[in-house]
Amino acid sequence: MILLSRRSQLAVAAVVDVALHARPLPVAAKALAARHNLPPRHLETLLQALVRANILKGVRGPRGGYELARERRRVTAGDIVRAAMAEPADETEAPNPESRLVDEVIGPLVMKAGQSFLAELDAITVDDLCRQADEHAVFDHPRDGADFTI
Numbered sequence: 001m002i003l004l005s006r007r008s009q010l011a012v013a014a015v016v017d018v019a020l021h022a023r024p025l026p027v028a029a030k031a032l033a034a035r036h037n038l039p040p041r042h043l044e045t046l047l048q049a050l051v052r053a054n055i056l057k058g059v060r061g062p063r064g065g066y067e068l069a070r071e072r073r074r075v076t077a078g079d080i081v082r083a084a085m086a087e088p089a090d091e092t093e094a095p096n097p098e099s100r101l102v103d104e105v106i107g108p109l110v111m112k113a114g115q116s117f118l119a120e121l122d123a124i125t126v127d128d129l130c131r132q133a134d135e136h137a138v139f140d141h142p143r144d145g146a147d148f149t150i
Contacts, residue, residue: 003117008084008085010038010084012129013036014046014050016129016130017035018056018067019072020130020133022068026063026066027066029065032065046087053082054069055079076125079122080126081118
């Protein structure tokens with residue numbers, strides 16, 4: 001059973017990646033895409049959604065890219081998933097079914113389960129995920145260990 005869409009998982013991974021790599025320079029979308037084996041254009045709409053949600057901040061210029069818009073302990077996985085889910089659905093998706101069973105029984109149950117799931121994600125901060133990523137050494141290169149959070 002898939003609880004998070006691929007887009008939501010990628011959004012969380014992108015924010016954690018930016019949190020780990022945005023010192024001293026912002027993370028370029030191209031570098032972020034390379035670390036996750038994706039074409040850079042694939043990430044751009046997702047990154048812009050995270051900017052609009054005030055999770056990431058876009059920095060323009062030749063050394064531009066993305067950095068966190070807030071302290072990593074102030075951003076939860078739930079915030080990120082909500083931002084990823086808030087974007088308009090792909091136009092190629094099938095239409096929603098017209099069904100009283102879906103509208104009155106299944107829909108409310110799925111909504112309640114989704115709210116519980118997001119509440120659990122709200123308890124997980126980007127800082128928690130960064131610490132776990134460091135513990136598991138998910139990136140081959142050692143980080144300098146400097147953390148400038150206030």
